[in-house]
Amino acid sequence: MRLLLSRGELLGLIGPNGAGKTTLFNVIAGVYRPDEGNVVFQGRDITRLRPHARCRLGLARTFQLTKPFLGLGVLENVTLGAYYGAKGGRPGLGEARDRAEDVLRRVGLGGKRDHLASTLTVGERKRLELARAVATQPSVLLLDEVVAGLSSAEVGEMMEIIRSIWASGVTILMVEHVMRAVMGISQRIVVLHQGQVLAGGTPATVASNPDVVSAYLGSASALAAPTAGA
């Protein structure tokens, strides 16, 4: 398969369970090494780089099941990303902390900065996960089901945060099951099925593709883009 992510794009990656979305995600992030083929980032072959090195090049990710550092405070969680993951040289600890505070405010966790991560709710942990990745100042952000498990109101808030991150110039690849979210925000959608690219195009094109409807949900309405205000 070949997947091209253009600079400044917000690409949604969807597919039924077992399609290979998370596997592909992990190959891009460096958790898995592909049996064959390459991962090229900004013209450089990064196939053999470990995840931390990819992060320092500007490729950050979140996890489907959040992995907060439970023994650390919220600010410390984000400071770690700002310090170790920074592109183009490591900042001072004070600078990293300032950046972390700024990111926490942007994701609406400014009031929780001194709390232990273990005390956060599911929704807050999702935001923390996002904040840590954003603090690394990525060029490309990989979001793995970042709104899964959130209430309808929380999904709306999270999409606004993602929009603002995208608007700041970050390229985003988003794996998502919540159609309302992914169809409403993505510029382009790629559908995976059994490890292959089944279709690609605008959300409207993909939602009306009979192969996608048949392979994915069996219902055109389930893939429909959200109506205004949704």
Next chain:
Amino acid sequence: MLRRALDGGGVYLVLAGLLALVPLVNSDAYFVHILTLSLMHSALASSWNLICGYTGLFSFGHQAFFGLGAYVSSLMAMKAGLSPWLGLVVGGGVAAAAGFVIALPCLRLRAPPYIAIATLGFAEICRFTAMNLVGLTRGELGLWGIPEMTPVPVPGVGQVSFTGQRVPYFYLMLAIYVAMMALLYWLVRSPLGLALKSVRDSEDAAESLGVDIVRTKILIFVLSSFLAGVVGAFYAHYVLILTPSSVLSVGVMIEIVAMTLIGGLGTFLGPTVGAFGITLLLEYMRVLGDYRLLIYGALLIAIILFIPEGIAKRLLPRRVAL
């Protein structure tokens, strides 16, 4: 201002200062000996706490580094005439090299039981080697004739001799302990400390945020082993006799674990609280004969059941315990 000084580590300096005054108040040899052992156990448990409590790597072979430091420093002093003072560093250095070697296979292991088995296996190899190299170590007959620390000039005090003295050894151990804790204090509050805790809580997430977990794990294995090796070297030149079972057995490891868990795993002062508690308890319950071990076991279970976070976290102010 006082609060800022206390938050900045001043409270630990005050505690160390108070401890330094104890032999001036009570210089009874047995009492000073128990205090010295308590400090030694504190340092050893703190070195293990660095690798297990802060980094989450459940090494169950820490006794290997303690024993290597002890044997290397002793043998270098006996066979090559190396000064015991240099032996502290050389013993620590050899232990650190061993830590590097055992870190490599552990990099591929994530689940605590596998790391525990790999490190325990390494420690058992060390123990059997020491037992069977009878020509060099005298095996379980014991390596005796280890030189004491040589006299050293101390400004304001003059020449300090260690021969047959307990108090100088106490101050030497206190100096080692304070230096080690100062290093740990700085380390756990530095960005590296953040990296250690992130590896402990989630290796995947840490790596995805730019932490080089391979380098971090190797570094911490080496540092922790070095510290244990220095403590081992001190022990050798203090008790002056070594057997494989006294420094390389699983029993040593169990003591380290018990002290750290009772005091508080992953806390700054926890291992010290646990080490002092257990060492003093076991020594002063000697009048009870074997019953003391029964009480010790019951107490251990009770604390793990009812104070699983450790005594330090429960009883001491947060900024002191952590």
